[in-house]
Amino acid sequence: MELNQEKLNAFVGQMVGELSVGYGGVMASLGDKLGLYKAMKGAGPVSSQELAKRSDCAERYVREWLNSQAAAGYVVYHAKSATYELTPEQAHVLADDNSPVYLTPAFQVVASMWADEDKALEAFRTGKGVNWGDHDERLYCGVAAFYRNAYRGSLVSEWLPALDGVTAKLEKGAKVADVGCGHGHSTVLMAQAYPNSRFWGFDGHRKSVEAARRIAEEAGVADRVTFEVADAGSYREQSFDLICFFDCLHDMGRPVIAAAHARKALAKDGSVMLVEPYAGDRVQDNINPVGRIYYSASTTMCCAHAISEDGTHVLGAQAGQSQLASVFERAGFRQFRKAMQTPFNLILEARA
Template sequence: MDKNRIKRFADQVIGDMGSAMGAGLAYVGTKVGLFRSMAGAGPINADDLAKKTGLQSRYVTEWLKGMTCARYLDYDPENETYELPDEHAYLLASEGSDHYVGGLFYSVPMMLGMAPRVADAFVHGGGVPFSDYGSEGVLAVDLMNRGLYEKRFANYWLTTCPTTHKCLTTGGNVLDFGCGSGRVSIALAKAFPKSSFTGIDTDSASIKVAKDSVLQENLTEQVHFACGTTDQLPDNERYDLITICDCIHDLTDPLGTLENLRTLLLDNGILFVIEPKAADHLEDNIHPVGAMYYGMSVFHCMTQSLASGGPGLGTCMGPASMEALTRQAGFSRFETLEIKSQTNIFYAVGQ
C-alpha cells in the first residue's frame, strides 16, 4: 500500500471532522446571535462578549476558541481578544441578504439529527418525510432561500425571461408550486403589484408560516396560499408563470406533477425551475459543493421522496436528467438560463 496516500487520507479525515465540528459551532453562533453581536464590534474578549450577549461565559469562551481554530475569527494572543472580520460578517451576520449563509448552518443539526433514521432506511427502505424535520426544517429552508428570493428573483433571475417579466409588470397570474414558507410569491408580489399569486405546498407547517408572513406584509389581496396539491386549484385556472423552486427532486411523483403543471400553464407561459447546481456526470461533481449536495440528498431531499414511495431522484439531477424529465411530461421547450450562481441552476420550460 501507498503509505503517503494513507497519510493524506488520514489528514483528510481529521480535516473533515474539524469542518463538521466547525459547522456545528457555526450553527450555535448563528442560533444564539454570537456572530450578530460580534459584527462590527472590533476586538472583544470572552467575558465582555458573554456580558454583551447575556450568554454563559464558559460556553462563549470555548466557542470563541473553536471558531478561531476553524478560522472564522481572528485572535490577538497578546490581548486575548477575538474579532469577526468584516468579510466574514458579510456572510455570517447578514440575515435577509442574498449572501447570508446562516441557513446552511441551521440545516446541519436538522439534517444530521435524522442520521440514525436514514441509516435504518438504508437497511429497511423508506425514508424521512419533510414534516418530521419539524419547525427547524421549515426555518432552515427559509433562511437558506429568503434573501435570494427577495433580492434576486424579480430583479435578476426573471429578467432572463423578458416576455414573462413584461407580462407580470402589466398583470399576470402566477403559481408557486412547492411554495414552502411563501417567500417567492411574497417577493414577486412586491415587485409586480398588478399580478396575482398562488402558492401551494403539502406541508401544513410551511403554509402556516407563509400565511402569517403574507398577513404581516399586507399582501392578502394579492397573494393566497393553500395546503395541498394541484387538486386544490380551480379547474379553470391557468397561469402565465409557474415557479417550482428547489423541490422537483424531492417529490413523490415528479413526472405526474410536471404533467399536471403543464395543463395549468398557458400556451405562452413559462415553467421557471430552480434546482441545485450539479453536472450530469459524477466525475464533474467531485468538489465541495458536490459533496455538500450529495449529503443533503441522503439526509434530506432523496429520503423525503423515498419516504412516500417516490423515485428519490436526488439533489444532483443535472441538466440532461431535468430536460429528459420535462420532455417526458410533455413539455417541448427547455432552456438552461444564463444566470450566474455558485449553488443553483435555472431552467425555463414551455409548452
C-alpha cells in the first residue's frame, strides 16, 4: 500500500495530541488532589515558590507541574516575571468544586479504566461481563463527583420543571424513588429543594448506599431520605409520584423489567424521569468528542455490567431516544417524550 505522507503526518500529529492529553490527565488529577488549583484560585500571578508554600508541596515538583499546566493551556505563564496564573474561567473548571463544569474528578474514572485493563482484556476475549461492583474503587467516587455538579446545576432548576406537573407535586409533598442512586447526590439535591416530600434511593452496590447515607446525614436530610440496597426490579413498591433513573438504565441487563417494575411502583398519575447520556439514534450522530467519551466508558463499564447480568439487553451509553422509548413501550408505558436535552444528557419523561 502506498502511504499518503500528508495524511500520515496529520494522523501522527493527532496521536501525539492524544498522548499529551493522556499525560495531562495525570497532572490534572495531581493538581486536584494536592490542592494546587485551589491554591492558585484568585491569587493572580504566582511563582513556583509561592505556590509551593501555599500548597505545602516541594517547589521543584511544583515548578515542573506548573510548566506542564502552562504547556497544556491550563494556566497562563508570564515569561517576564516567571509567574503562573489561573484565570477565572480555568478556575471554574479546575478549582471550584461547586461549579457545574468542575471536571477534574472525571480523571478518576479514567484511572479506574486503566486499573481495570486486565478485566477488560478478559471480557473482550471471553465475552463475559464485569459487574459494576468489581471495578476499581476510583470509579465510584469519580462518577459520583462528576455527575454531582451537573445535577446540582440543572436538576432542580431545569430538569424537574420540564416534566409535566411534577414540581407542583414535589412542593406539596410527594413520594420519590431514585433508582440506581449511587452515592445519592441526586436524591439529596431533590430532598434539599423539596422539604415536604419523601425520598427513597435504591442501588445494588452496598458501598455506594453506605456512602449515600453518610452524604444525606451531612446534608441534614436523613430524616426524609432512605437509602436501601435493592436492584431495579425488586425495590419496594410505594405508589411513588416520581421515579428517577439517573444515568443508569443503559447499564442494566434487564431494562424492560426495570421499567415494568417502575410502572407497577408508580402512583396512578405518576411520572418516570429518565436521564441518559446525550446520544442520537445512529452511530454517525455520535461521532464527536462527547460521543467518544461515552462510547469508551460504555465499552468497559456500561456494556460490561449489562453483560454480567446475563439479561436481555446491552444498550450501552449511546443507546439513543428510540431504543429507550422501545424499552418503555414494551414495559407498558403509553407516553414517552423528550422533556429537554443538554450537550451531555437527554431528559426523558414516561407516563403510564
